[in-house]
Amino acid sequence: MHVLNAVVLDRQELSPYTLVLRVAPIGWELPEFRPGQYAVLGLVASSPSRSGHPDEQSLVQRAYSIASGSRQRDHLEFCVTRIRSGELSPHLCELQPGDRLHLRPYFSGTFTLDRVPADQHLVLIATGTGLAPYMSMLRTHLEARSGRNLAVVHGAHLVADLAYRDEIEATLRDHRHLSYHPVVSAPEPEANWSGRVGRVQDVWRAHAIGTHWGFEPSPANTHVLLSGNPKMVDEMTVLLQAEGFRADRPGSAGEVHAERYW
Secondary structure (H helix, E strand, C coil), X not given: CCCCCEEEEXXXXXXXXXXXXXXXXXXXXXXXXXXCCEEEEEEECCCCCXXXXXXXXXXXXXXXXXXXXXXXXXXXXXXXXXXXXXXXXXXXXXXXXCCEEEECCCCECCCCCCCCCCCCEEEEEEEHHHHHHHHHHHHHHCCCCCCCCEEXXXXXXXXXXXXXXXXXHXXXXXXXXXXXXXXXXXXXXXXXXXXXXXXXXXXXXXXXXXXXXXXXXXXXXXXXXXXXXXXXXXXXXXXXHHCCCCECXXXXXXXXXXXXXX
């Protein structure tokens, strides 16, 4: 298998900092994955291998959460943040349809719903591209009428960085058990943003989820997933622990599940 074993099908630039990429394998089938898992993408570094042909040792590789649903078997979708000092993300953000890249042919990660009981409500809190694993979960599981409430809390710096906002808002019409709470820390004036300004922690403190549900999420009825900026994850964990929520760890079940980006 050629090391550049995948191709860009499509790209959608949401803002100068955020990009959605759709990637398909070349000549091989995508293996199964569980929503919440990640793939590894790579590009050839500026210094090629000694043979002059790219090999895995000549790649710059990084893990990216899969945003597509697990039933989507012909391509994968990723949400990428352009980090100016990054070794890979600036180059991923320059890729165009038809360009080739490396996609590791297996997927990993434990940030899934495997440890969340089916009778528990869910609060999915993310910053930036940390929303990606939740999109995979929603796209895979939303049609299953389990009776659980789902709340998505998404924080971004700019309104343009609220990835998947249109898709989630369109989904609300058909899924009354789903609520969406976007929050922006520095809305651009031209966006005419009339929503909440602040951080995801402010959404929790304001009891916005309980207001929508008609009851407060608690350790007895709700699991909370945290994905994104480590500072957000740490601060939200402190807020949740003050209300009796426990961190979920191997060998110690809890109601708070975390995935740190950066």
